[in-house]
Amino acid sequence: MAERIRSQWEDITEADPSHSSWYVERFRTMAAQGQDIVGEARLIDAMVGRGARVLDAGCGPGRLGAYLHAVGHVVVGVDVDPVLIAAAEEDHPGPTWLAGDLAELDLPGRGVAAEFDVIVCAGNVMTFLAPSTRRATLAGFARHLRSSGRAVVGFGAGRDYDFTEFLADAAAGGLTPELLLSTWDLRPFTEDSDFLVAVLSRSDS
Incomplete structure (x- = not known):
């Protein structure tokens, strides 16, 4: 059996064991201060009807999944x-929270419906993956979507993952872009944009 390829996030947390706790407290503090930390989730909510099945890929401490659960989705x-x-799990009971590698995503194997x-996939998650696993991760997204479903992936420029490379990886993984934005509040993507929000559908749909 091949050895699993570690993500860049795992390398960061191994080098600094306090990093994960710092990250959790950062968002707890922002929420306590009344800052808007769920803008991405509002976009997702607008895309689907109530009771939709939502996968929060790279969910972190649950800020987006918690909001989507609270407004009536299955997360x-x-x-x-x-x-x-x-x-x-501590801060946001309700959704199903699972520890796992997105590059090896197999939710039916863990008793969770696939579609x-x-x-x-927000918060620059794609750029924290090992580069060699990005294409497999996007293919996993395609496998876990309904035929009419969509994947929404956002990350910034300058993080060693060129936008054109990402779109090529998405195509290889079975995903086709429906809409490219430069922000989560729906500003259009241009060649000068320093952030990408890609709305993708299954190529076979």
């Missing part, structure tokens, strides 16, 4: 970092 969150999953109406 499964997956993150490679067990510290973040533990925080999500989602929408997959959200």
Whole structure:
């Protein structure tokens, strides 16, 4: 059996064991201060009807999945970092929170239905994956979508993952872009944009 390829996030947390706890407290503090930390989730909510099945891919401590659960969706969150999953379970009961590697996503194998109406992958998650696993991760998203479902992936420029490379990886993984935005509040994507929000559908749909 081949050895699993570690994500860049795992390398960061191994080098600094306090990083995960710092990340959890950062968002707890922002929420306590009344800052808007769920803008991405509002976009996802607008894309689907109530009771949709949502996969929060790279869910971290649960900020987006918690909001989507609260407004009436069925949410499964997956993150490679067990510290973040533990925080999500503590702070946001209700969704299904699972520790796992997005590059090896197999939710039916963990007793969870595979088909989602929408997959959200925010917070620069794609850039924290090992580069060699990005294409497999996007293929996993395609496998877990309903035929009419969509995956929404957002990340910034300058993080060693060119937008054109990402779109090529998405195409190789079975995903086709429906809409490219430069922000989560729906500003259009241009060649000068320093952020990408890609709304993708299954190529075979």
